[in-house]
Amino acid sequence: MIDNRSSVYDELGVSEAINAAGTKTRIGGTRIRPEAVDAMTRAAESFARISDLQARASETIADATGAEAGYVTTGASAGLTLAAAACLAGHDFSAMARLPDTDEIADEIVIPKVHRNSYDHALRAAGATIVDVGTNDGTLGAVTTDLETWELKEAITEDTAAIGYVARNDLPLEPVVEVAHDHGVPVIVDAAGRLPPKSNLTAFVDAGADLVAFSGGKAVRGPQSTGFVAGRSDLVSSMALQHLDMDAVEGTWDPPASLVDVDSLPGVPRHGIGRGFKVGKEELVGFVRALESYVDEDEAACLKGWDDRARWIGRALDEETALEIAYRNEGDPTAVTRVAVTVDEATVGGSTVDLVGRLRRESPRIFVGDHDVTAGVFTVDPRGLTDDEAEYLVERIVAVAAG
Numbered sequence: 001m002i003d004n005r006s007s008v009y010d011e012l013g014v015s016e017a018i019n020a021a022g023t024k025t026r027i028g029g030t031r032i033r034p035e036a037v038d039a040m041t042r043a044a045e046s047f048a049r050i051s052d053l054q055a056r057a058s059e060t061i062a063d064a065t066g067a068e069a070g071y072v073t074t075g076a077s078a079g080l081t082l083a084a085a086a087c088l089a090g091h092d093f094s095a096m097a098r099l100p101d102t103d104e105i106a107d108e109i110v111i112p113k114v115h116r117n118s119y120d121h122a123l124r125a126a127g128a129t130i131v132d133v134g135t136n137d138g139t140l141g142a143v144t145t146d147l148e149t150w151e152l153k154e155a156i157t158e159d160t161a162a163i164g165y166v167a168r169n170d171l172p173l174e175p176v177v178e179v180a181h182d183h184g185v186p187v188i189v190d191a192a193g194r195l196p197p198k199s200n201l202t203a204f205v206d207a208g209a210d211l212v213a214f215s216g217g218k219a220v221r222g223p224q225s226t227g228f229v230a231g232r233s234d235l236v237s238s239m240a241l242q243h244l245d246m247d248a249v250e251g252t253w254d255p256p257a258s259l260v261d262v263d264s265l266p267g268v269p270r271h272g273i274g275r276g277f278k279v280g281k282e283e284l285v286g287f288v289r290a291l292e293s294y295v296d297e298d299e300a301a302c303l304k305g306w307d308d309r310a311r312w313i314g315r316a317l318d319e320e321t322a323l324e325i326a327y328r329n330e331g332d333p334t335a336v337t338r339v340a341v342t343v344d345e346a347t348v349g350g351s352t353v354d355l356v357g358r359l360r361r362e363s364p365r366i367f368v369g370d371h372d373v374t375a376g377v378f379t380v381d382p383r384g385l386t387d388d389e390a391e392y393l394v395e396r397i398v399a400v401a402a403g
Contacts, residue, residue, distance in 0.1 A: 109160075162180075310336075
């Protein structure tokens with residue numbers, strides 16, 4: 001039981017949450033690294049030019065990913081919007097000023113049909129038109145591939161600005177990159193939640209992706225409001241030009257040369273479509289410290305610790321006869337072990353949906369993974385839990401299951 005626990009949320013009259021659902025933005029992602037919190041506190045005490053901080057962050061991202069450059073955004077979704085804007089407008093100031101109006105410029109982003117999802121909106125927000133290609137027959141169980149290279153080739157036209165790709169295990173990236181680059185088209189990869197394993201920091205860049213968007217508030221454990229993009233320096237420069245504060249006088253505008261080559265530009269652009277995705281000095285400093293720590297972190301030790309906690313939770317829940325326990329990602333040394341809990345709804349006297357809903361309405365609220373609740377299963381992700389919270393979680397799940 002969590003006794004005498006008090007938090008800032010209590011002071012605000014807001015129920016605290018126990019996070020057994022994973023790195024979900026809607027409940028705050030993960031616990032930010034203490035070194036990042038310390039850096040943010042110190043950053044709040046004085047000032048720095050945001051473009052200088054972005055240039056410093058670009059170096060850190062490049063070192064971590066092997067890319068030419070990088071950029072910090074307000075989450076991976078904002079990173080996708082800025083990536084799309086960079087591919088649509090390049091360094092054309094007139095095109096930048098018109099986005100999301102894309103008259104007279106190539107604005108199509110081709111995406112495999114099986115990679116279509118609600119985050120398409122992030123690309124469309126920049127003005128992109130989505131063109132999907134291939135089939136979803138593989139997901140329906142048909143014995144076929146979801147995308148043939150000839151289909152991708154035929155989908156690329158003079159109106160194609162980029163290829164979109166979601167980092168999953170269904171389609172290899174390298175053939176997509178090869179076709180795209182043969183046609184002079186960049187590839188944008190959505191890798192928001194693809195850490196761990198840490199090796200994915202470099203995997204998509206190594207495979208030839210031109211821009212890769214990651215979350216900064218999940219595995220990296222930076223500020224929850226951050227994401228980052230790694231990729232080609234010219235495209236990162238376009239992102240910066242469409243994001244930074246451009247309320248500047250041409251004669252005094254002097255952004256970092258590593259981020260923006262002023263001499264190659266006709267002047268100062270207008271505020272870009274990304275201006276609303278403002279990143280503060282505190283978030284930038286906190287992100288840099290978090291990414292540095294993530295790169296240095298012993299990933300195997302972290303995964304082992306989460307596996308131990310998941311198995312402790314699983315053994316404790318398995319003592320309740322109405323709950324059947326299994327483990328997801330078991331034996332995968334690069335993935336987080338999760339507990340899958342199948343509910344005997346007849347014994348519980350209610351549905352799994354009801355059980356999960358009751359947990360969420362408690363104080364503190366308890367969040368477990370709910371993607372499979374209609375099939376009678378919920379999941380427990382160990383990453384957001386302390387030992388005390390894990391004990392409390394088990395106690396409350398058992399109590400609710402017992403009625």
